[in-house]
Amino acid sequence: MEIDVGKDFYHRLANRDSHQGDGKFTAIDFRNRFLKSLDNENAWLTDTEPIVLDFANVKKIGPSFANEAFAYFTKYASPEKLSKKIVFKNATRVQRMIIQEELETGHKRV
């Protein structure tokens, strides 16, 4: 499955939830809309086709958004395993860095 994040969702990925920014296009909305199938332990036990997120039309992604949308799943799997299930296509170096940092921080339990 491939999702054009900028077109199918929004080009500004900044708000974690409805309390941040204008409260629209939040990470929670995104997760519930596109990554719902991964929100259970069984989804991480089997090898399935990855979900490809195309960032070509995304103008910005903030750490809070990346944390809530993607690092949320580190409760099921390590960042390495997560990167096999969710593939970030056409993301810039800065966008990749922000996502990676949030995945690593989210995985830590301290």
Add this chain to the structure above:
Amino acid sequence: MKKLSEKQKKHFFPLERKKRWKQLCAARIKKHKERLQKQLTVKDRVINADYYKTLEQRKQLREFLYKKTKYEEPPLTVGISDEFGIENENGIIYFLDKAASFIDFKSSELIFDLKNCTRVWPSAIILLCSLKQWVELTSNPGKTPKLASSNSDSSKVNSYLAHCGFYDYVGRPKDTIDSSYSDKEVVKIQRETKTKNIEQREEDIIKLLEEYSDLCKEDLELFNCVILTEIFNNVTEHGISHIDRGWWLLAQRHEQHKIISLCIADNGIGIRHSLMTGPQRDEIGKKVQNTTLNDGEFIKLALEENVSGSIYASIKTEGIIRKKYESGARRGNGLKRIEKACKNLKIPLSIISHYGYVFLDEYGKMINYGARKTRVFSGTMYHLVIKCK
């Protein structure tokens, strides 16, 4: 069963109705709470048992902070000389001293004597605008104290105050228009009450930085994604409440000093209150004592550690040896991310929140932090200095 007499019926029926009414109310409240919990679980992923306690605490705090004040003391005149603002490193102490002398004023009239003022920096304009709004917020209707300012001997100061949007903000007529100031070099201050304007303001700031800053394309992206986003998230999540929906920003290019000064502020409950009324208050309280004189320590803590004042912040759960956080999404890294990005981009960062302040230089080194006995800002201000091309 014994039949009730008419007299008994008159006596017991109201009591019965009252009892039934109470039961009905209790059932409705229970149903409402269940529905709210269900909604939040789906939408915002709640979390901890004392959610309602946190909400109640924060509500009480807001009522206390924004309580109506009687501005009845004799008029106060505050003289401002030379440069006023934190953009100039030598002016930090002067700025804090001055701010502490009038932020918590109780006079019926507050006059700023700008006669000997040679420059008003954006940080000072933000301070005055937030004070203006604070006074309107905390005064009784019809009893708002008068705020006024005299003209400066320097025509540059007067024309800049007109140019940057300050006079429009406070409702003062503009005497002079100096054509040497360009609208391209400023994102003017205005009364911001709608969060939907954030995206437009972000674009305005980025346009200004693209034109004048020394940040390359990738640096600018990092600035936009991390610094701007997280500051606006903090302002909207912790700063804007149903009582006060105000926030401000002012960005200005200073050709002579080769800098762009960017200030974003709110009149919210402040960083210490935010941390100490959130679900992590017990953990945080073990590290820093909850007093106004520790306001600087709280800002420092938020810059250095993973702590959150969000009502949805996670709390540690029992582990085998010690308590730990669950893996997964976790709040409380916003200020840390801002600080790290500023360090990477060599941008000095200052945060002033109620009584406390922290000033970081371009290498992320803390050059000054602490707290004053009286407030130095009515909410929280984030200030950044970006070098020009």
